[in-house]
Amino acid sequence: QKEVEQDPGPLSVPEGAIVSLNCTYSNSAFQYFMWYRQYSRKGPELLMYTYSSGNKEDGRFTAQVDKSSKYISLFIRDSQPSDSATYLCAIPSASSYGKLTFGQGTILTVHP
Amino acid sequence: DAGVTQSPTHLIKTRGQQVTLRCSPKSGHDTVSWYQQALGQGPQFIFQYYEEEERQRGNFPDRFSGHQFPNYSSELNVNALLLGDSALYLCASSAGTAEAFFGQGTRLTVV
Numbered sequence: 001q002k003e004v005e006q007d008p009g010p011l012s013v014p015e016g017a018i019v020s021l022n023c024t025y026s027n028s029a030f031q032y033f034m035w036y037r038q039y040s041r042k043g044p045e046l047l048m049y050t051y052s053s054g055n056k057e058d059g060r061f062t063a064q065v066d067k068s069s070k071y072i073s074l075f076i077r078d079s080q081p082s083d084s085a086t087y088l089c090a091i092p093s094a095s096s097y098g099k100l101t102f103g104q105g106t107i108l109t110v111h112p
Numbered sequence: 113d114a115g116v117t118q119s120p121t122h123l124i125k126t127r128g129q130q131v132t133l134r135c136s137p138k139s140g141h142d143t144v145s146w147y148q149q150a151l152g153q154g155p156q157f158i159f160q161y162y163e164e165e166e167r168q169r170g171n172f173p174d175r176f177s178g179h180q181f182p183n184y185s186s187e188l189n190v191n192a193l194l195l196g197d198s199a200l201y202l203c204a205s206s207a208g209t210a211e212a213f214f215g216q217g218t219r220l221t222v223v
Contacts, residue, residue: 042217046211098162101157
């Protein structure tokens with residue numbers, strides 16, 4: 001079983017839709033949870049990170065962590081064509097912040 | 113602030129050759145990590161450098177080695193290149209927290 005699993009999609013939605021991106025993980029010791037956005041031919045860009053369970057909101061983006069079911073989500077409200085990218089969940093090692101374990105990435109396309 | 117910078121952006125090498133990739137971390141960051149990202153996959157951790165020492169290593173063979181300099185910049189070296197080493201190589205810097213910032217990557221093609 002992979003430490004972090006993510007549905008690769010692809011996901012195609014109309015502009016203005018609410019998007020839900022999800023990952024599951026296996027190690028209950030994980031404490032931090034991160035979402036990166038990666039445009040084609042670019043490096044990943046840190047979108048949001050959360051500590052432990054609960055929600056965190058930043059503009060149109062909401063990150064949610066449910067540690068009881070080892071499930072993390074990223075919601076995008078009022079999606080825009082500029083949101084079209086690959087979204088990667090990433091979890092730092094419980095023993096070393098530097099080592100990130102990534103999901104496979106979900107390819108999102110928002111069409112006008 | 114220039115952020116994390118990597119060079120070169122693209123590289124084509126022949127099987128069996130050696131390659132060196134370079135990374136300058138974000139200002140104020142002292143920790144550099146390297147990742148390999150194959151097409152359609154998430155990045156895979158190669159190793160991390162802190163205080164000029166390799167602190168942690170992922171599941172990569174010894175053909176992959178690195179170095180960190182006193183100014184915190186770093187190099188990734190890959191020897192005896194294989195076709196399967198073709199990927200996007202990413203450098204990330206951090207400063208003692210979980211937040212890691214990535215460069216734009218070096219796309220390596222092995223032919």
